[in-house]
Amino acid sequence: MEKKKLILPHGIPGHNLGEIEREVPASEPPAWPVNDKLKEVGKSVKRYDALAKVTGQAKYTADIQLPGMLYAKFFRSDTPHANIRSIDISKAEDYPGVYGIHLMKTDDGNYPVVKYAGQPLGGVAASSLAIAEEAIKLIEVDYEYLDFVVDVEEAQHPEAPIVHKEKIASQTDGGDVGVTHDGTQANGNVVGPSTGSFFGGPRGDLEQGFKEADVIVEHVYRTQVHTHLPLETHGVVVDWKPGNMVVYASSQNTAAMRDELADYFDISKGEVRVISEYTGGGFGAKHSAGVYGPMAATLSKKTGRPVWLMLDRKEEHISMGNRPNSIQYLKIGAKKDGKLTAIQQRSHGTAGVGLGAGVGRIAQVLYECPNFATEQYDVYTHAGPGAAWRAPGNVQGAYGVEQAIDEIADKLGINPLAYRDVIDKSDIRKVERQRGAEKFGWSRRKAPGSDSGPVKKGMGMAQSTWPRFVTLDSTAEVRIMRGGAVEIRSSVQDIGTGTKTVLGQVVAEEFGIPTEDVSVLIGDTYFPTGPGSGGSVATGSITPPARNAAYKVKMELLEQIAAKWESDLSNLVMEEGKIVDKTDDSKSVSFKDALKGMRTSQIIATASRSDDYGGFQQPWGLAHGDLGSVQFAEVTVDTETGFVKVDKIVAAHSCGRPLNPAQVESQINGGVIQGLAYALYEYRVMDKQTGFMINANVDQYKLPYAMEIPEIESIIIEDYSGTSSTDAYGIGEPANIATAVAIANAVYNAIGVRIYEIPITPDKILKALNKI
Amino acid sequence: MNRDNLKSKNESESSPEKTRKGISRRGFLKGAGMTTVGTVALQSGVLGNTLDEQSLDEKAIGPDAELIKLKVNGESHSLAVEPRMTLASALRDKLQLTGTKVVCDRGACSACTVWIDGKPVNSCLTLAVEVQEKEITTIEGIGTPEKLHPVQEAFIEHDATQCGFCTPGMIMTASHFLQNHPNPDLEEVKTALRGNLCRCGTHPNVFKATLSASKKM
Amino acid sequence: MNKFSWYEAKSVEDALSKVNATASDILGKAPNSSSVIFKAGGIDLLDLMKEGLVNPSTIVSIKNIPGLDKIEYSEQDGFKIGANVTLEELENNAVVKEKYLALHQAVAHAGTAQLRNSATLGGNLAQRTRCWYFRSIDHQCYRKGSGTCYAQEGENEFHAIMNNKTCASVHSSSVSTALMAFNATVEIAGPNGKTRSVTMEEFFVDPETDSRTENILASNELITGIAIPAVNENVKSFYIKQGARESHDWAIADVAVVMEMSGGKCNNAEIVLGAAAPVPVKAEDAAKKLRGKSINESVASSAGKASVKGATPLANNAYKVPIFRSIVKRAILNAV
Incomplete structure (x- = not known):
């Protein structure tokens, strides 16, 4: 392949900004300078679809209504563990308004074993949702009831009821690409351990490491199960006509859904079209077509009509994913000078009937430590399956690691912020600590528990890392049309993260036109395949192809103009809405007029994500570097009532080249608030007596609302690495990892006692203070 | 105070035998997942008073769909609704005003907020039949x-x-x-x-x- | 929701002649072709109906009955508030805010602004508990006739810490906490033009007395209004609600304190705890600590302690005890 050399910005402005020379394919566009010198990129351009959203015009999947459409509803198990002897649907079938019923069967033709309360067993399509619900009440199931277990500790007992007697294959959980499970048979309900990640396995000698340690911190940390609760539930509208299945989906991965459905029904991918124009939140749980996609499609095929199947709130809570809990044993040793000598981690967590309850790789990679080992176990329980959620595993893992590091600092008598300077080699986090501490006013921090009076203030901080993941199978198409249209097309979707807007900005920058002049057509698998919106991969994966495709189109247009002007192509520039020959003032045409003069109706180019400049390719995509972040928390703890309130969060983050700072800030706010909810409020409540989730609604599942929202200040640090034509990365995961543990560290600073379990509800504070 | 005593006293004039005694409360609910949906026979004669159904039926709406009028964003609409239809559903499913979102469906999230006579209410906890005389304003109307x-x-x-x-x-x-x-x-x-x-x-x-x-x- | 017919009652008499059950009468029972119940604001009822717990055949709307939406006030007699007055109207009543601060605070913290625009005072009093077992179609609990209170051995962090051995649910009306502290009475209309007036303590009944519901309303009775006795300018009050969050939430613990002060001393006091027991309870031992005393931190603190004396918390709700101690103390100190 023909190569050329590019000089790209490298480093952090105000810290170590420099340049780096990279050899790149000749087809790559020229290097962009830092954001300051760009017109559209790096600016807080208004969100593309805000107008549709604020006027109620945005059509989400739940809003789709098609002629002749039926409404479908799952019928679900009302017991957590049972064999099904028979299901009688005769009354439901005869119920007026019912058009189709589909019962789920295993490959060998049997009814599935019920493994959690609320497990889908079949679906009913009817002329209205109410009729579907009524018909479901007429379905009679004859169960053979079996013992069940919903508690992660009880499930590990040798006598516990077994959830899966069969092997469960490796589970892909969407947001995280680490290898966590190999599909081996569980020992009872316990699977594992997983001992490695793509960063490698255990290293060094733990025993020796702890021997060398001057201080050791050893605790068990616990985190809860919480459910994603996207405001729009999972669901689809499927209109399956012969040879053409159109699926409107509330999805964060249209292409994956298309592939799944084509596979499931053994039809060509070309026959399936998945459209996600608007998706009402996902947070990791909406990568797959799940059971609901095939169910709606089956009912559509059966009835010959479009079928609407959106889950209700209870179904969403119970069956559509959650962040698994964790019980983490963690032991960390350090020398007097602070250097870490050994880290030992052992975790158990439950993703219900699913897998993916590891605690990530924060312990492995955040700090240098020669001796390290982790054992991460999955424990099956009779509960709904877990799903990826913003930095899967790592949020749980950080809760242990970053408290333990704080505690070591305390034992060594070093300020926890200064201690990170000793053990953390990351350049970006160093800058984040400096700038964050200044903005936060870290110097105000007092000794733990030193406030007098019953209401105490505290400050804490915590750090995180997330790799720069990229999906190589990411393609964008850019087209310009004679007469004026500029379009970017890809199947990548915008679930509220702002993908539409940044794609518009990138194309606009390349063409030298305002962002608003670019049409962004995405969220449709009739367009080239884009990445999923998960793992913070979307921006880093799809913006370089978008720019490269625009660059190709631009060069083709310039070639046409150069030919017409008899100019040297290399003298033509396209900027500020015009094309000019920089050697001849008389040769100038506006971008709009240039489009009018195109030889063909359109110029179209596609581009796919290429290997990172410098070549950091991993077999499963790309990951290098460090989307490091540092967050600071200030809290108030009422030691009489046990209530914690977060007053302020300062969040210092990097995402490579930030393309749209306002949207980056919005996602940071989101990560912080979800972290705060995790730290203080939300948890799934399973009743051990009956096996049901008993707070499967919005009323009793406690989430923060306006009064719980602290002042949030974000610091977005440009961090150029010269790795692609946009050098941009995501922010969804990094924003969410450090918040909960920063709050826990602040609570410790307020009351002088550590809380090892979240959510930090008043009972835990009062217990820690020996008040109950 | 004993409620059963109170009730038998109140009912004594019309129907002395209709106390709450003997009423099965099992109904169709499941005790800890021990029964199967729809297999418990419906209870009959569980209620004390005899309803003057004739007089009620004459003026009652439903239970099947009947035409009502709603004034939404200044425009009048005639639509057929069952009394159980919520305002949120009427707006979304009947009038295609899908800007109003249903999230919790129980008044706990306020996503379905619309104004009734200028005051914000949860359209998921409001029945369409209740607001026939009212001015309804949705996101599409402001x-x-x-x-x-x-x-x-x-x-x-x-x-x-x-x-x-x-x-x-x-x-x-x-x-x-x-x-x-x-x-x-x-x-x-x-x-x-x-x-x-x-x-x-x-x-x-x-x-x-x-x-x-x-x-x- | 199951299908039902809809009837707009023209008067209290009209409504009473139509209904034959309360929502509680038919709660947990299979749909019946002749169950006719009331609905006012419908906040609680529609929640129960959507869960499938209440399935009436006809709903009689009492929302538009003339006269039930009035607030009357006189310095001598205090308030007469119609059952259909919305919480929002009550929240914005200037006299309530000035003279009955605890009531204003309780109302302003009830639900959301949206809910308060629909929710009526009568409906707020008659609402059912938010116990998660009770609210779940999947659990046939004591209140639904099974004899099993799942909270005893189950998940009980939001449940009662007093009188909790039969049913550990707590009543959800935080407005009642304040009304009881002001010694309000509930006006009830029955058949044949009969009316009765009961105190808040009489209105609420223990689970042992009636497993089925938390109040004395019979199938053919209707709350028509609330009367609140007059208060003089020496009456000070305060209400504190502690929920899992400060934004809209049910109380984990709430308290209303009403004190009649005279020259720095407390002549008389009422302290009512909400979310402590299955129904709101007067903390008489705590109130005694205030009567005849000058109010200071130590007196308030002793009342706080007395308020939860004898509490019998369950496995997960002992934390409520110190919370009550604290908010009772704080409410007292804030009132004066």
Whole structure:
């Protein structure tokens, strides 16, 4: 392949900004300078679809209504563990308004074993949702009831009821690409351990490491199960006509859904079209077509009509994913000078009937430590399956690691912020600590528990890392049309993260036109395949192809103009809405007029994500570097009532080249608030007596609302690495990892006692203070 | 005070035998998952009073769909609804006004907020038959893409949408609040919005947008 | 929701002649072709109906009955508040805010602004518990006739810490906490033009007395209003609600304190705890600590302690005890 050399910005402005020379394919566009010198990129351009959203015009999947459409509803198990002897649907079938019923069967033709309360067993399509619900009440199931277990500790007992007697294959959980499970048979309900990640396995000698340690911190940390609760539930509208299945989906991965459905029904991918124009939140749980996609499609095929199947709130809570809990044993040793000598981690967590309850790789990679080992176990329980959620595993893992590091600092008598300077080699986090501490006013921090009076203030901080993941199978198409249209097309979707807007900005920058002049057509698998919106991969994966495709189109247009002007192509520039020959003032045409003069109706180019400049390719995509972040928390703890309130969060983050700072800030706010909810409020409540989730609604599942929202200040640090034509990365995961543990560290600073379990509800504070 | 005594006393005139004794409370509910859906026989004669069904039927609506009139965003609509149809469902499914979102369906998230006679209420906990004489305002009625409400403008300006699913409810709440509180501070804005759930964590920008809109109203 | 017919009652008499059950009468029972119940604001009822717990054949709307939406006030007699007055109207009543601060605070913290625009005072009093077992179609609990209170051995962090051995649910009306502290009475209309007036303590009944519901309303009775005795300018009050969050939430613990002060001393006091027991309870031992005393931190603190004396918390709700101690103390100190 023909190569050329590019000089790209490298480093952090105000810290170590420099340049780096990279050899790149000749087809790559020229290097962009830092954001300051760009017109559209790096600016807080208004969100593309805000107008549709604020006027109620945005059509989400739940809003789709098609002629002749039926409404479908799952019928679900009302017991957590049972064999099904028979299901009688005769009354439901005869119920007026019912058009189709589909019962789920295993490959060998049997009814599935019920493994959690609320497990889908079949679906009913009817002329209205109410009729579907009524018909479901007429379905009679004859169960053979079996013992069940919903508690992660009880499930590990040798006598516990077994959830899966069969092997469960490796589970892909969407947001995280680490290898966590190999599909081996569980020992009872316990699977594992997983001992490695793509960063490698255990290293060094733990025993020796702890021997060398001057201080050791050893605790068990616990985190809860919480459910994603996207405001729009999972669901689809499927209109399956012969040879053409159109699926409107509330999805964060249209292409994956298309592939799944084509596979499931053994039809060509070309026959399936998945459209996600608007998706009402996902947070990791909406990568797959799940059971609901095939169910709606089956009912559509059966009835010959479009079928609407959106889950209700209870179904969403119970069956559509959650962040698994964790019980983490963690032991960390350090020398007097602070250097870490050994880290030992052992975790158990439950993703219900699913897998993916590891605690990530924060312990492995955040700090240098020669001796390290982790054992991460999955424990099956009779509960709904877990799903990826913003930095899967790592949020749980950080809760242990970053408290333990704080505690070591305390034992060594070093300020926890200064201690990170000793053990953390990351350049970006160093800058984040400096700038964050200044903005936060870290110097105000007092000794733990030193406030007098019953209401105490505290400050804490915590750090995180997330790799720069990229999906190589990411393609964008850019087209310009004679007469004026500029379009970017890809199947990548915008679930509220702002993908539409940044794609518009990138194309606009390349063409030298305002962002608003670019049409962004995405969220449709009739367009080239884009990445999923998960793992913070979307921006880093799809913006370089978008720019490269625009660059190709631009060069083709310039070639046409150069030919017409008899100019040297290399003298033509396209900027500020015009094309000019920089050697001849008389040769100038506006971008709009240039489009009018195109030889063909359109110029179209596609581009796919290429290997990172410098070549950091991993077999499963790309990951290098460090989307490091540092967050600071200030809290108030009422030691009489046990209530914690977060007053302020300062969040210092990097995402490579930030393309749209306002949207980056919005996602940071989101990560912080979800972290705060995790730290203080939300948890799934399973009743051990009956096996049901008993707070499967919005009323009793406690989430923060306006009064719980602290002042949030974000610091977005440009961090150029010269790795692609946009050098941009995501922010969804990094924003969410450090918040909960920063709050826990602040609570410790307020009351002088550590809380090892979240959510930090008043009972835990009062217990820690020996008040109950 | 014993409620059973009270009831038998009250009922003694019409029907002395109809006390609550002997009424099965098992109904169709499941005790810890021990029964199967729909297999328990319906109880009959469980209720004390004899209903004068004739007189009720004459004036009652339903249970099947009947035509009602709703005045939404200044326009009158005739639509057939069952009495059980919520206003949210009537707006969304019958009038295609899908800007109003249903999230919790139980009044706990305020995503379905609309105004009834100028006051914000949960359309998921309001029946369509109840609001026939009322002025109903939805997100589609407070501003249009061509002529935005100042709160809508401010939401765009301050990036107060992420996934956008809570946005209509937020705007219906914030815009009503500003009508009555022209110059609020942050705490007042938070208090006004404390029933509106957002999962993306857009609240800080919603606060900013609301404060900023207050200066333009 | 199951299908039902809809009838707009023209008067209290009209309504009473139509209904034959309360929502509680038919709660947990299979749909019946002749169950006719009331609905006012419908906040609680529609929640129960959507869960499938209540399935009436006809709903009689009492929302538009003339006269039930009035607030009357006189300095001598205090308030007469119609059952259909919304919480929002009550929240914005200037006299309530000035003279009955605890009531204003309780109302202003009930639900959301949206809910308060629909919710009526009568409906707020008659609402059912938010116990998660009770609210779940999947659990046939004591209140639904099974004899099993799942909270005893189950998940009980939000449940009662007093009188909790039969049913550990707590009543959800925080407005009642304040009304009881002001010694309000509930006006009830029955058949044949009969009316009765009961105190808040009489209105609420223990689970042992009636497993089925928390109040004395019979199938053919209707709350028509609330009367609140007059207060003089020496009456001070305060209400504190502690929920899992400050935004709209049910109380984990709430308290209303009403004190009649005279020259720095407390002549008389009422302290009512909400979310402590299955129904709101007067903390008489705590109130005794105030009567005849000058109010200071130590007196308030002793009342706080007395308020939860004898509490019998369950496995997960002992934390409520110190919370009550604290908020009772704080409410007292804030009132004066």
